[in-house]
């Protein structure tokens with residue numbers, strides 16, 4: 001994985017591929033957005049901030065991490081904008097800067113350790129036994145770990161971490 | 164040109180074509196008016212009232228339809244299509260196919276006894292499928308010409324009509340007729356079609372009975388319509404108490420290749436919202452819009468009246484989805500009010516889609532026949548939008564009305580008169596030299 005300035009350049013170019021400047025603020029993305037229903041996240045706000053040149057602010061904002069990447073907005077957008085892709089690119093840029101919310105860091109390290117994004121607690125395993133459910137398949141984390149380390153993912157998720 | 168005074172062909176019998184034909188005819192020239200449907204009138208005949216004056220649409224149109232049909236210089240060719248156009252030294256040689264009505268036009272008196280006896284009921288195209296017609300029919304009572312037509316796709320050949328027609332007008336052996344016309348100029352006024360709202364899956368049109376289009380609402384509101392002017396919703400015939408209008412359906416939407424504004428839907432939605440308020444005093448009406456485009460004379464005032472005098476609610480935002488309650492058939496509209504950032508989920512009894520204007524079927528074929536290009540959407544292209552908007556790059560062929568792009572009736576009529584003038588100028592110049 002490239003993590004240096006070339007990566008920043010590439011991602012910055014990728015931002016315009018999502019055509020945020022085409023947005024005319026109709027709000028169709030936002031009214032269909034499941035994340036917007038429960039949070040202050042508004043895809044439409046992200047796009048107008050981009051149009052106003054507020055990329056810096058976006059990278060530092062927790063809003064870009066609230067998208068659940070369901071792609072509903074992309075389906076309904078009458079202007080061919082790709083809000084989901086835009087959000088993903090912004091997150092990648094933010095990560096390169098070391099701006100990563102704690103939960104996402106946690107998920108990253110969980111994948112490195114267990115091969116799964118979600119650490120299954122002991123209590124859950126016991127519960128399955130109690131209900132007579134078969135044991136969960138064992139996951140061999142090693143190939144996943146090797147793959148992620150080969151692209152420096154382990155270092156990426158530690159960037160900017162306050163120790 | 165030769166001795167004989169050249170004739171002019173008008174293709175399309177909507178308000179634009181009718182106006183052009185009347186203007187050409189009143190200058191002493193012969194006009195052939197070719198309309199592919201059984202009657203002239205176009206979309207204006209389907210409207211209840213017209214914005215911004217709320218005049219009765221039929222009351223303005225019907226006299227014009229009668230005038231054009233009775234004008235001594237007009238030859239009306241309905242149920243007919245232009246099949247070929249050849250450029251000749253002195254104008255054009257045009258082949259017109261007259262489809263068989265299976266009713267002799269010169270014998271039928273329009274009494275309608277046949278339709279009374281016809282046992283076959285078919286959804287009426289004129290009423291947008293909300294009412295029925297018979298297999299032998301006139302599309303609407305004011306049809307011009309008032310001549311019946313047998314729809315052979317639905318006719319069961321029982322011949323009851325033949326038995327009851329006192330004039331003996333029924334002729335099952337009628338054949339298509341090919342006519343050759345010599346004309347000096349052509350005016351194209353083939354109009355528009357409304358956007359097929361089925362394409363927008365998230366609005367559920369075609370699946371949810373209480374989601375209707377603006378044109379369907381025109382028929383519902385009309386006193387001469389399938390519901391006799393009683394405003395009731397399709398699923399259960401109940402009077403709606405909460406009605407929503409959704410704007411820009413199939414317009415300003417790149418997904419369907421229609422990035423343009425259809426120009427009339429803001430105004431026709433406001434018009435119909437006011438009509439609903441006038442008919443049903445207890446109705447709540449909300450219009451969900453992106454921008455209200457009221458560009459014409461008296462239009463902005465009309466919009467303001469709707470809000471201030473009639474209490475119609477305007478909410479800025481584009482609806483992402485409509486959900487139907489399977490039991491009540493009520494509709495939940497999901498929308499962000501983009502002025503407050505609030506996400507609303509409101510319930511309505513009926514939702515009206517303000518469908519945009521698109522080119523009519525068959526426009527590509529006609530474009531080839533005429534040698535006049537259409538743009539990327541399928542609207543005919545003018546020679547120069549600034550200086551010769553009614554002319555085309557093909558000499559002697561002129562344009563008028565919505566065949567050029569979305570517009571309202573006043574603009575269509577103005578263009579029709581302009582095109583008529585240009586066409587007459589053109590033939591006179593060549594005829595005199």
Ligand SMILES: Cc1cc2nc3c(=O)[nH]c(=O)nc-3n(C[C@H](O)[C@H](O)[C@H](O)COP(=O)(O)OP(=O)(O)OC[C@H]3O[C@@H](n4cnc5c(N)ncnc54)[C@H](O)[C@@H]3O)c2cc1C
Pocket residue numbers: 174175176177178179180197198199200203204205206207210212213214215243244245352353354355356357377378381427431434523525529563564565566570571572573575
């Ligand atoms: C729901 C709705 C409400 C509206 N309300 C209003 C209003 O209140 N006020 C207002 O000003 N405007 C209104 N409009 C707009 C108005 O309908 C149009 O401006 C007007 O009808 C355009 O007239 P036209 O003659 O250009 O086209 P049309 O009315 O479409 O007529 C075209 C005719 O050409 C015929 N034709 C098509 N192709 C061929 C062919 N190849 N050969 C032969 N004939 C052909 C068609 O059958 C048709 O009869 C409304 C539109 C809609 C959809």
Ligand code: SF4
Pocket residue numbers: 410411412414415423424425426427428429430454455456517519
């Ligand atoms: S006239 Fe109004 S509803 Fe129609 S496309 Fe334009 S903005 Fe949308």
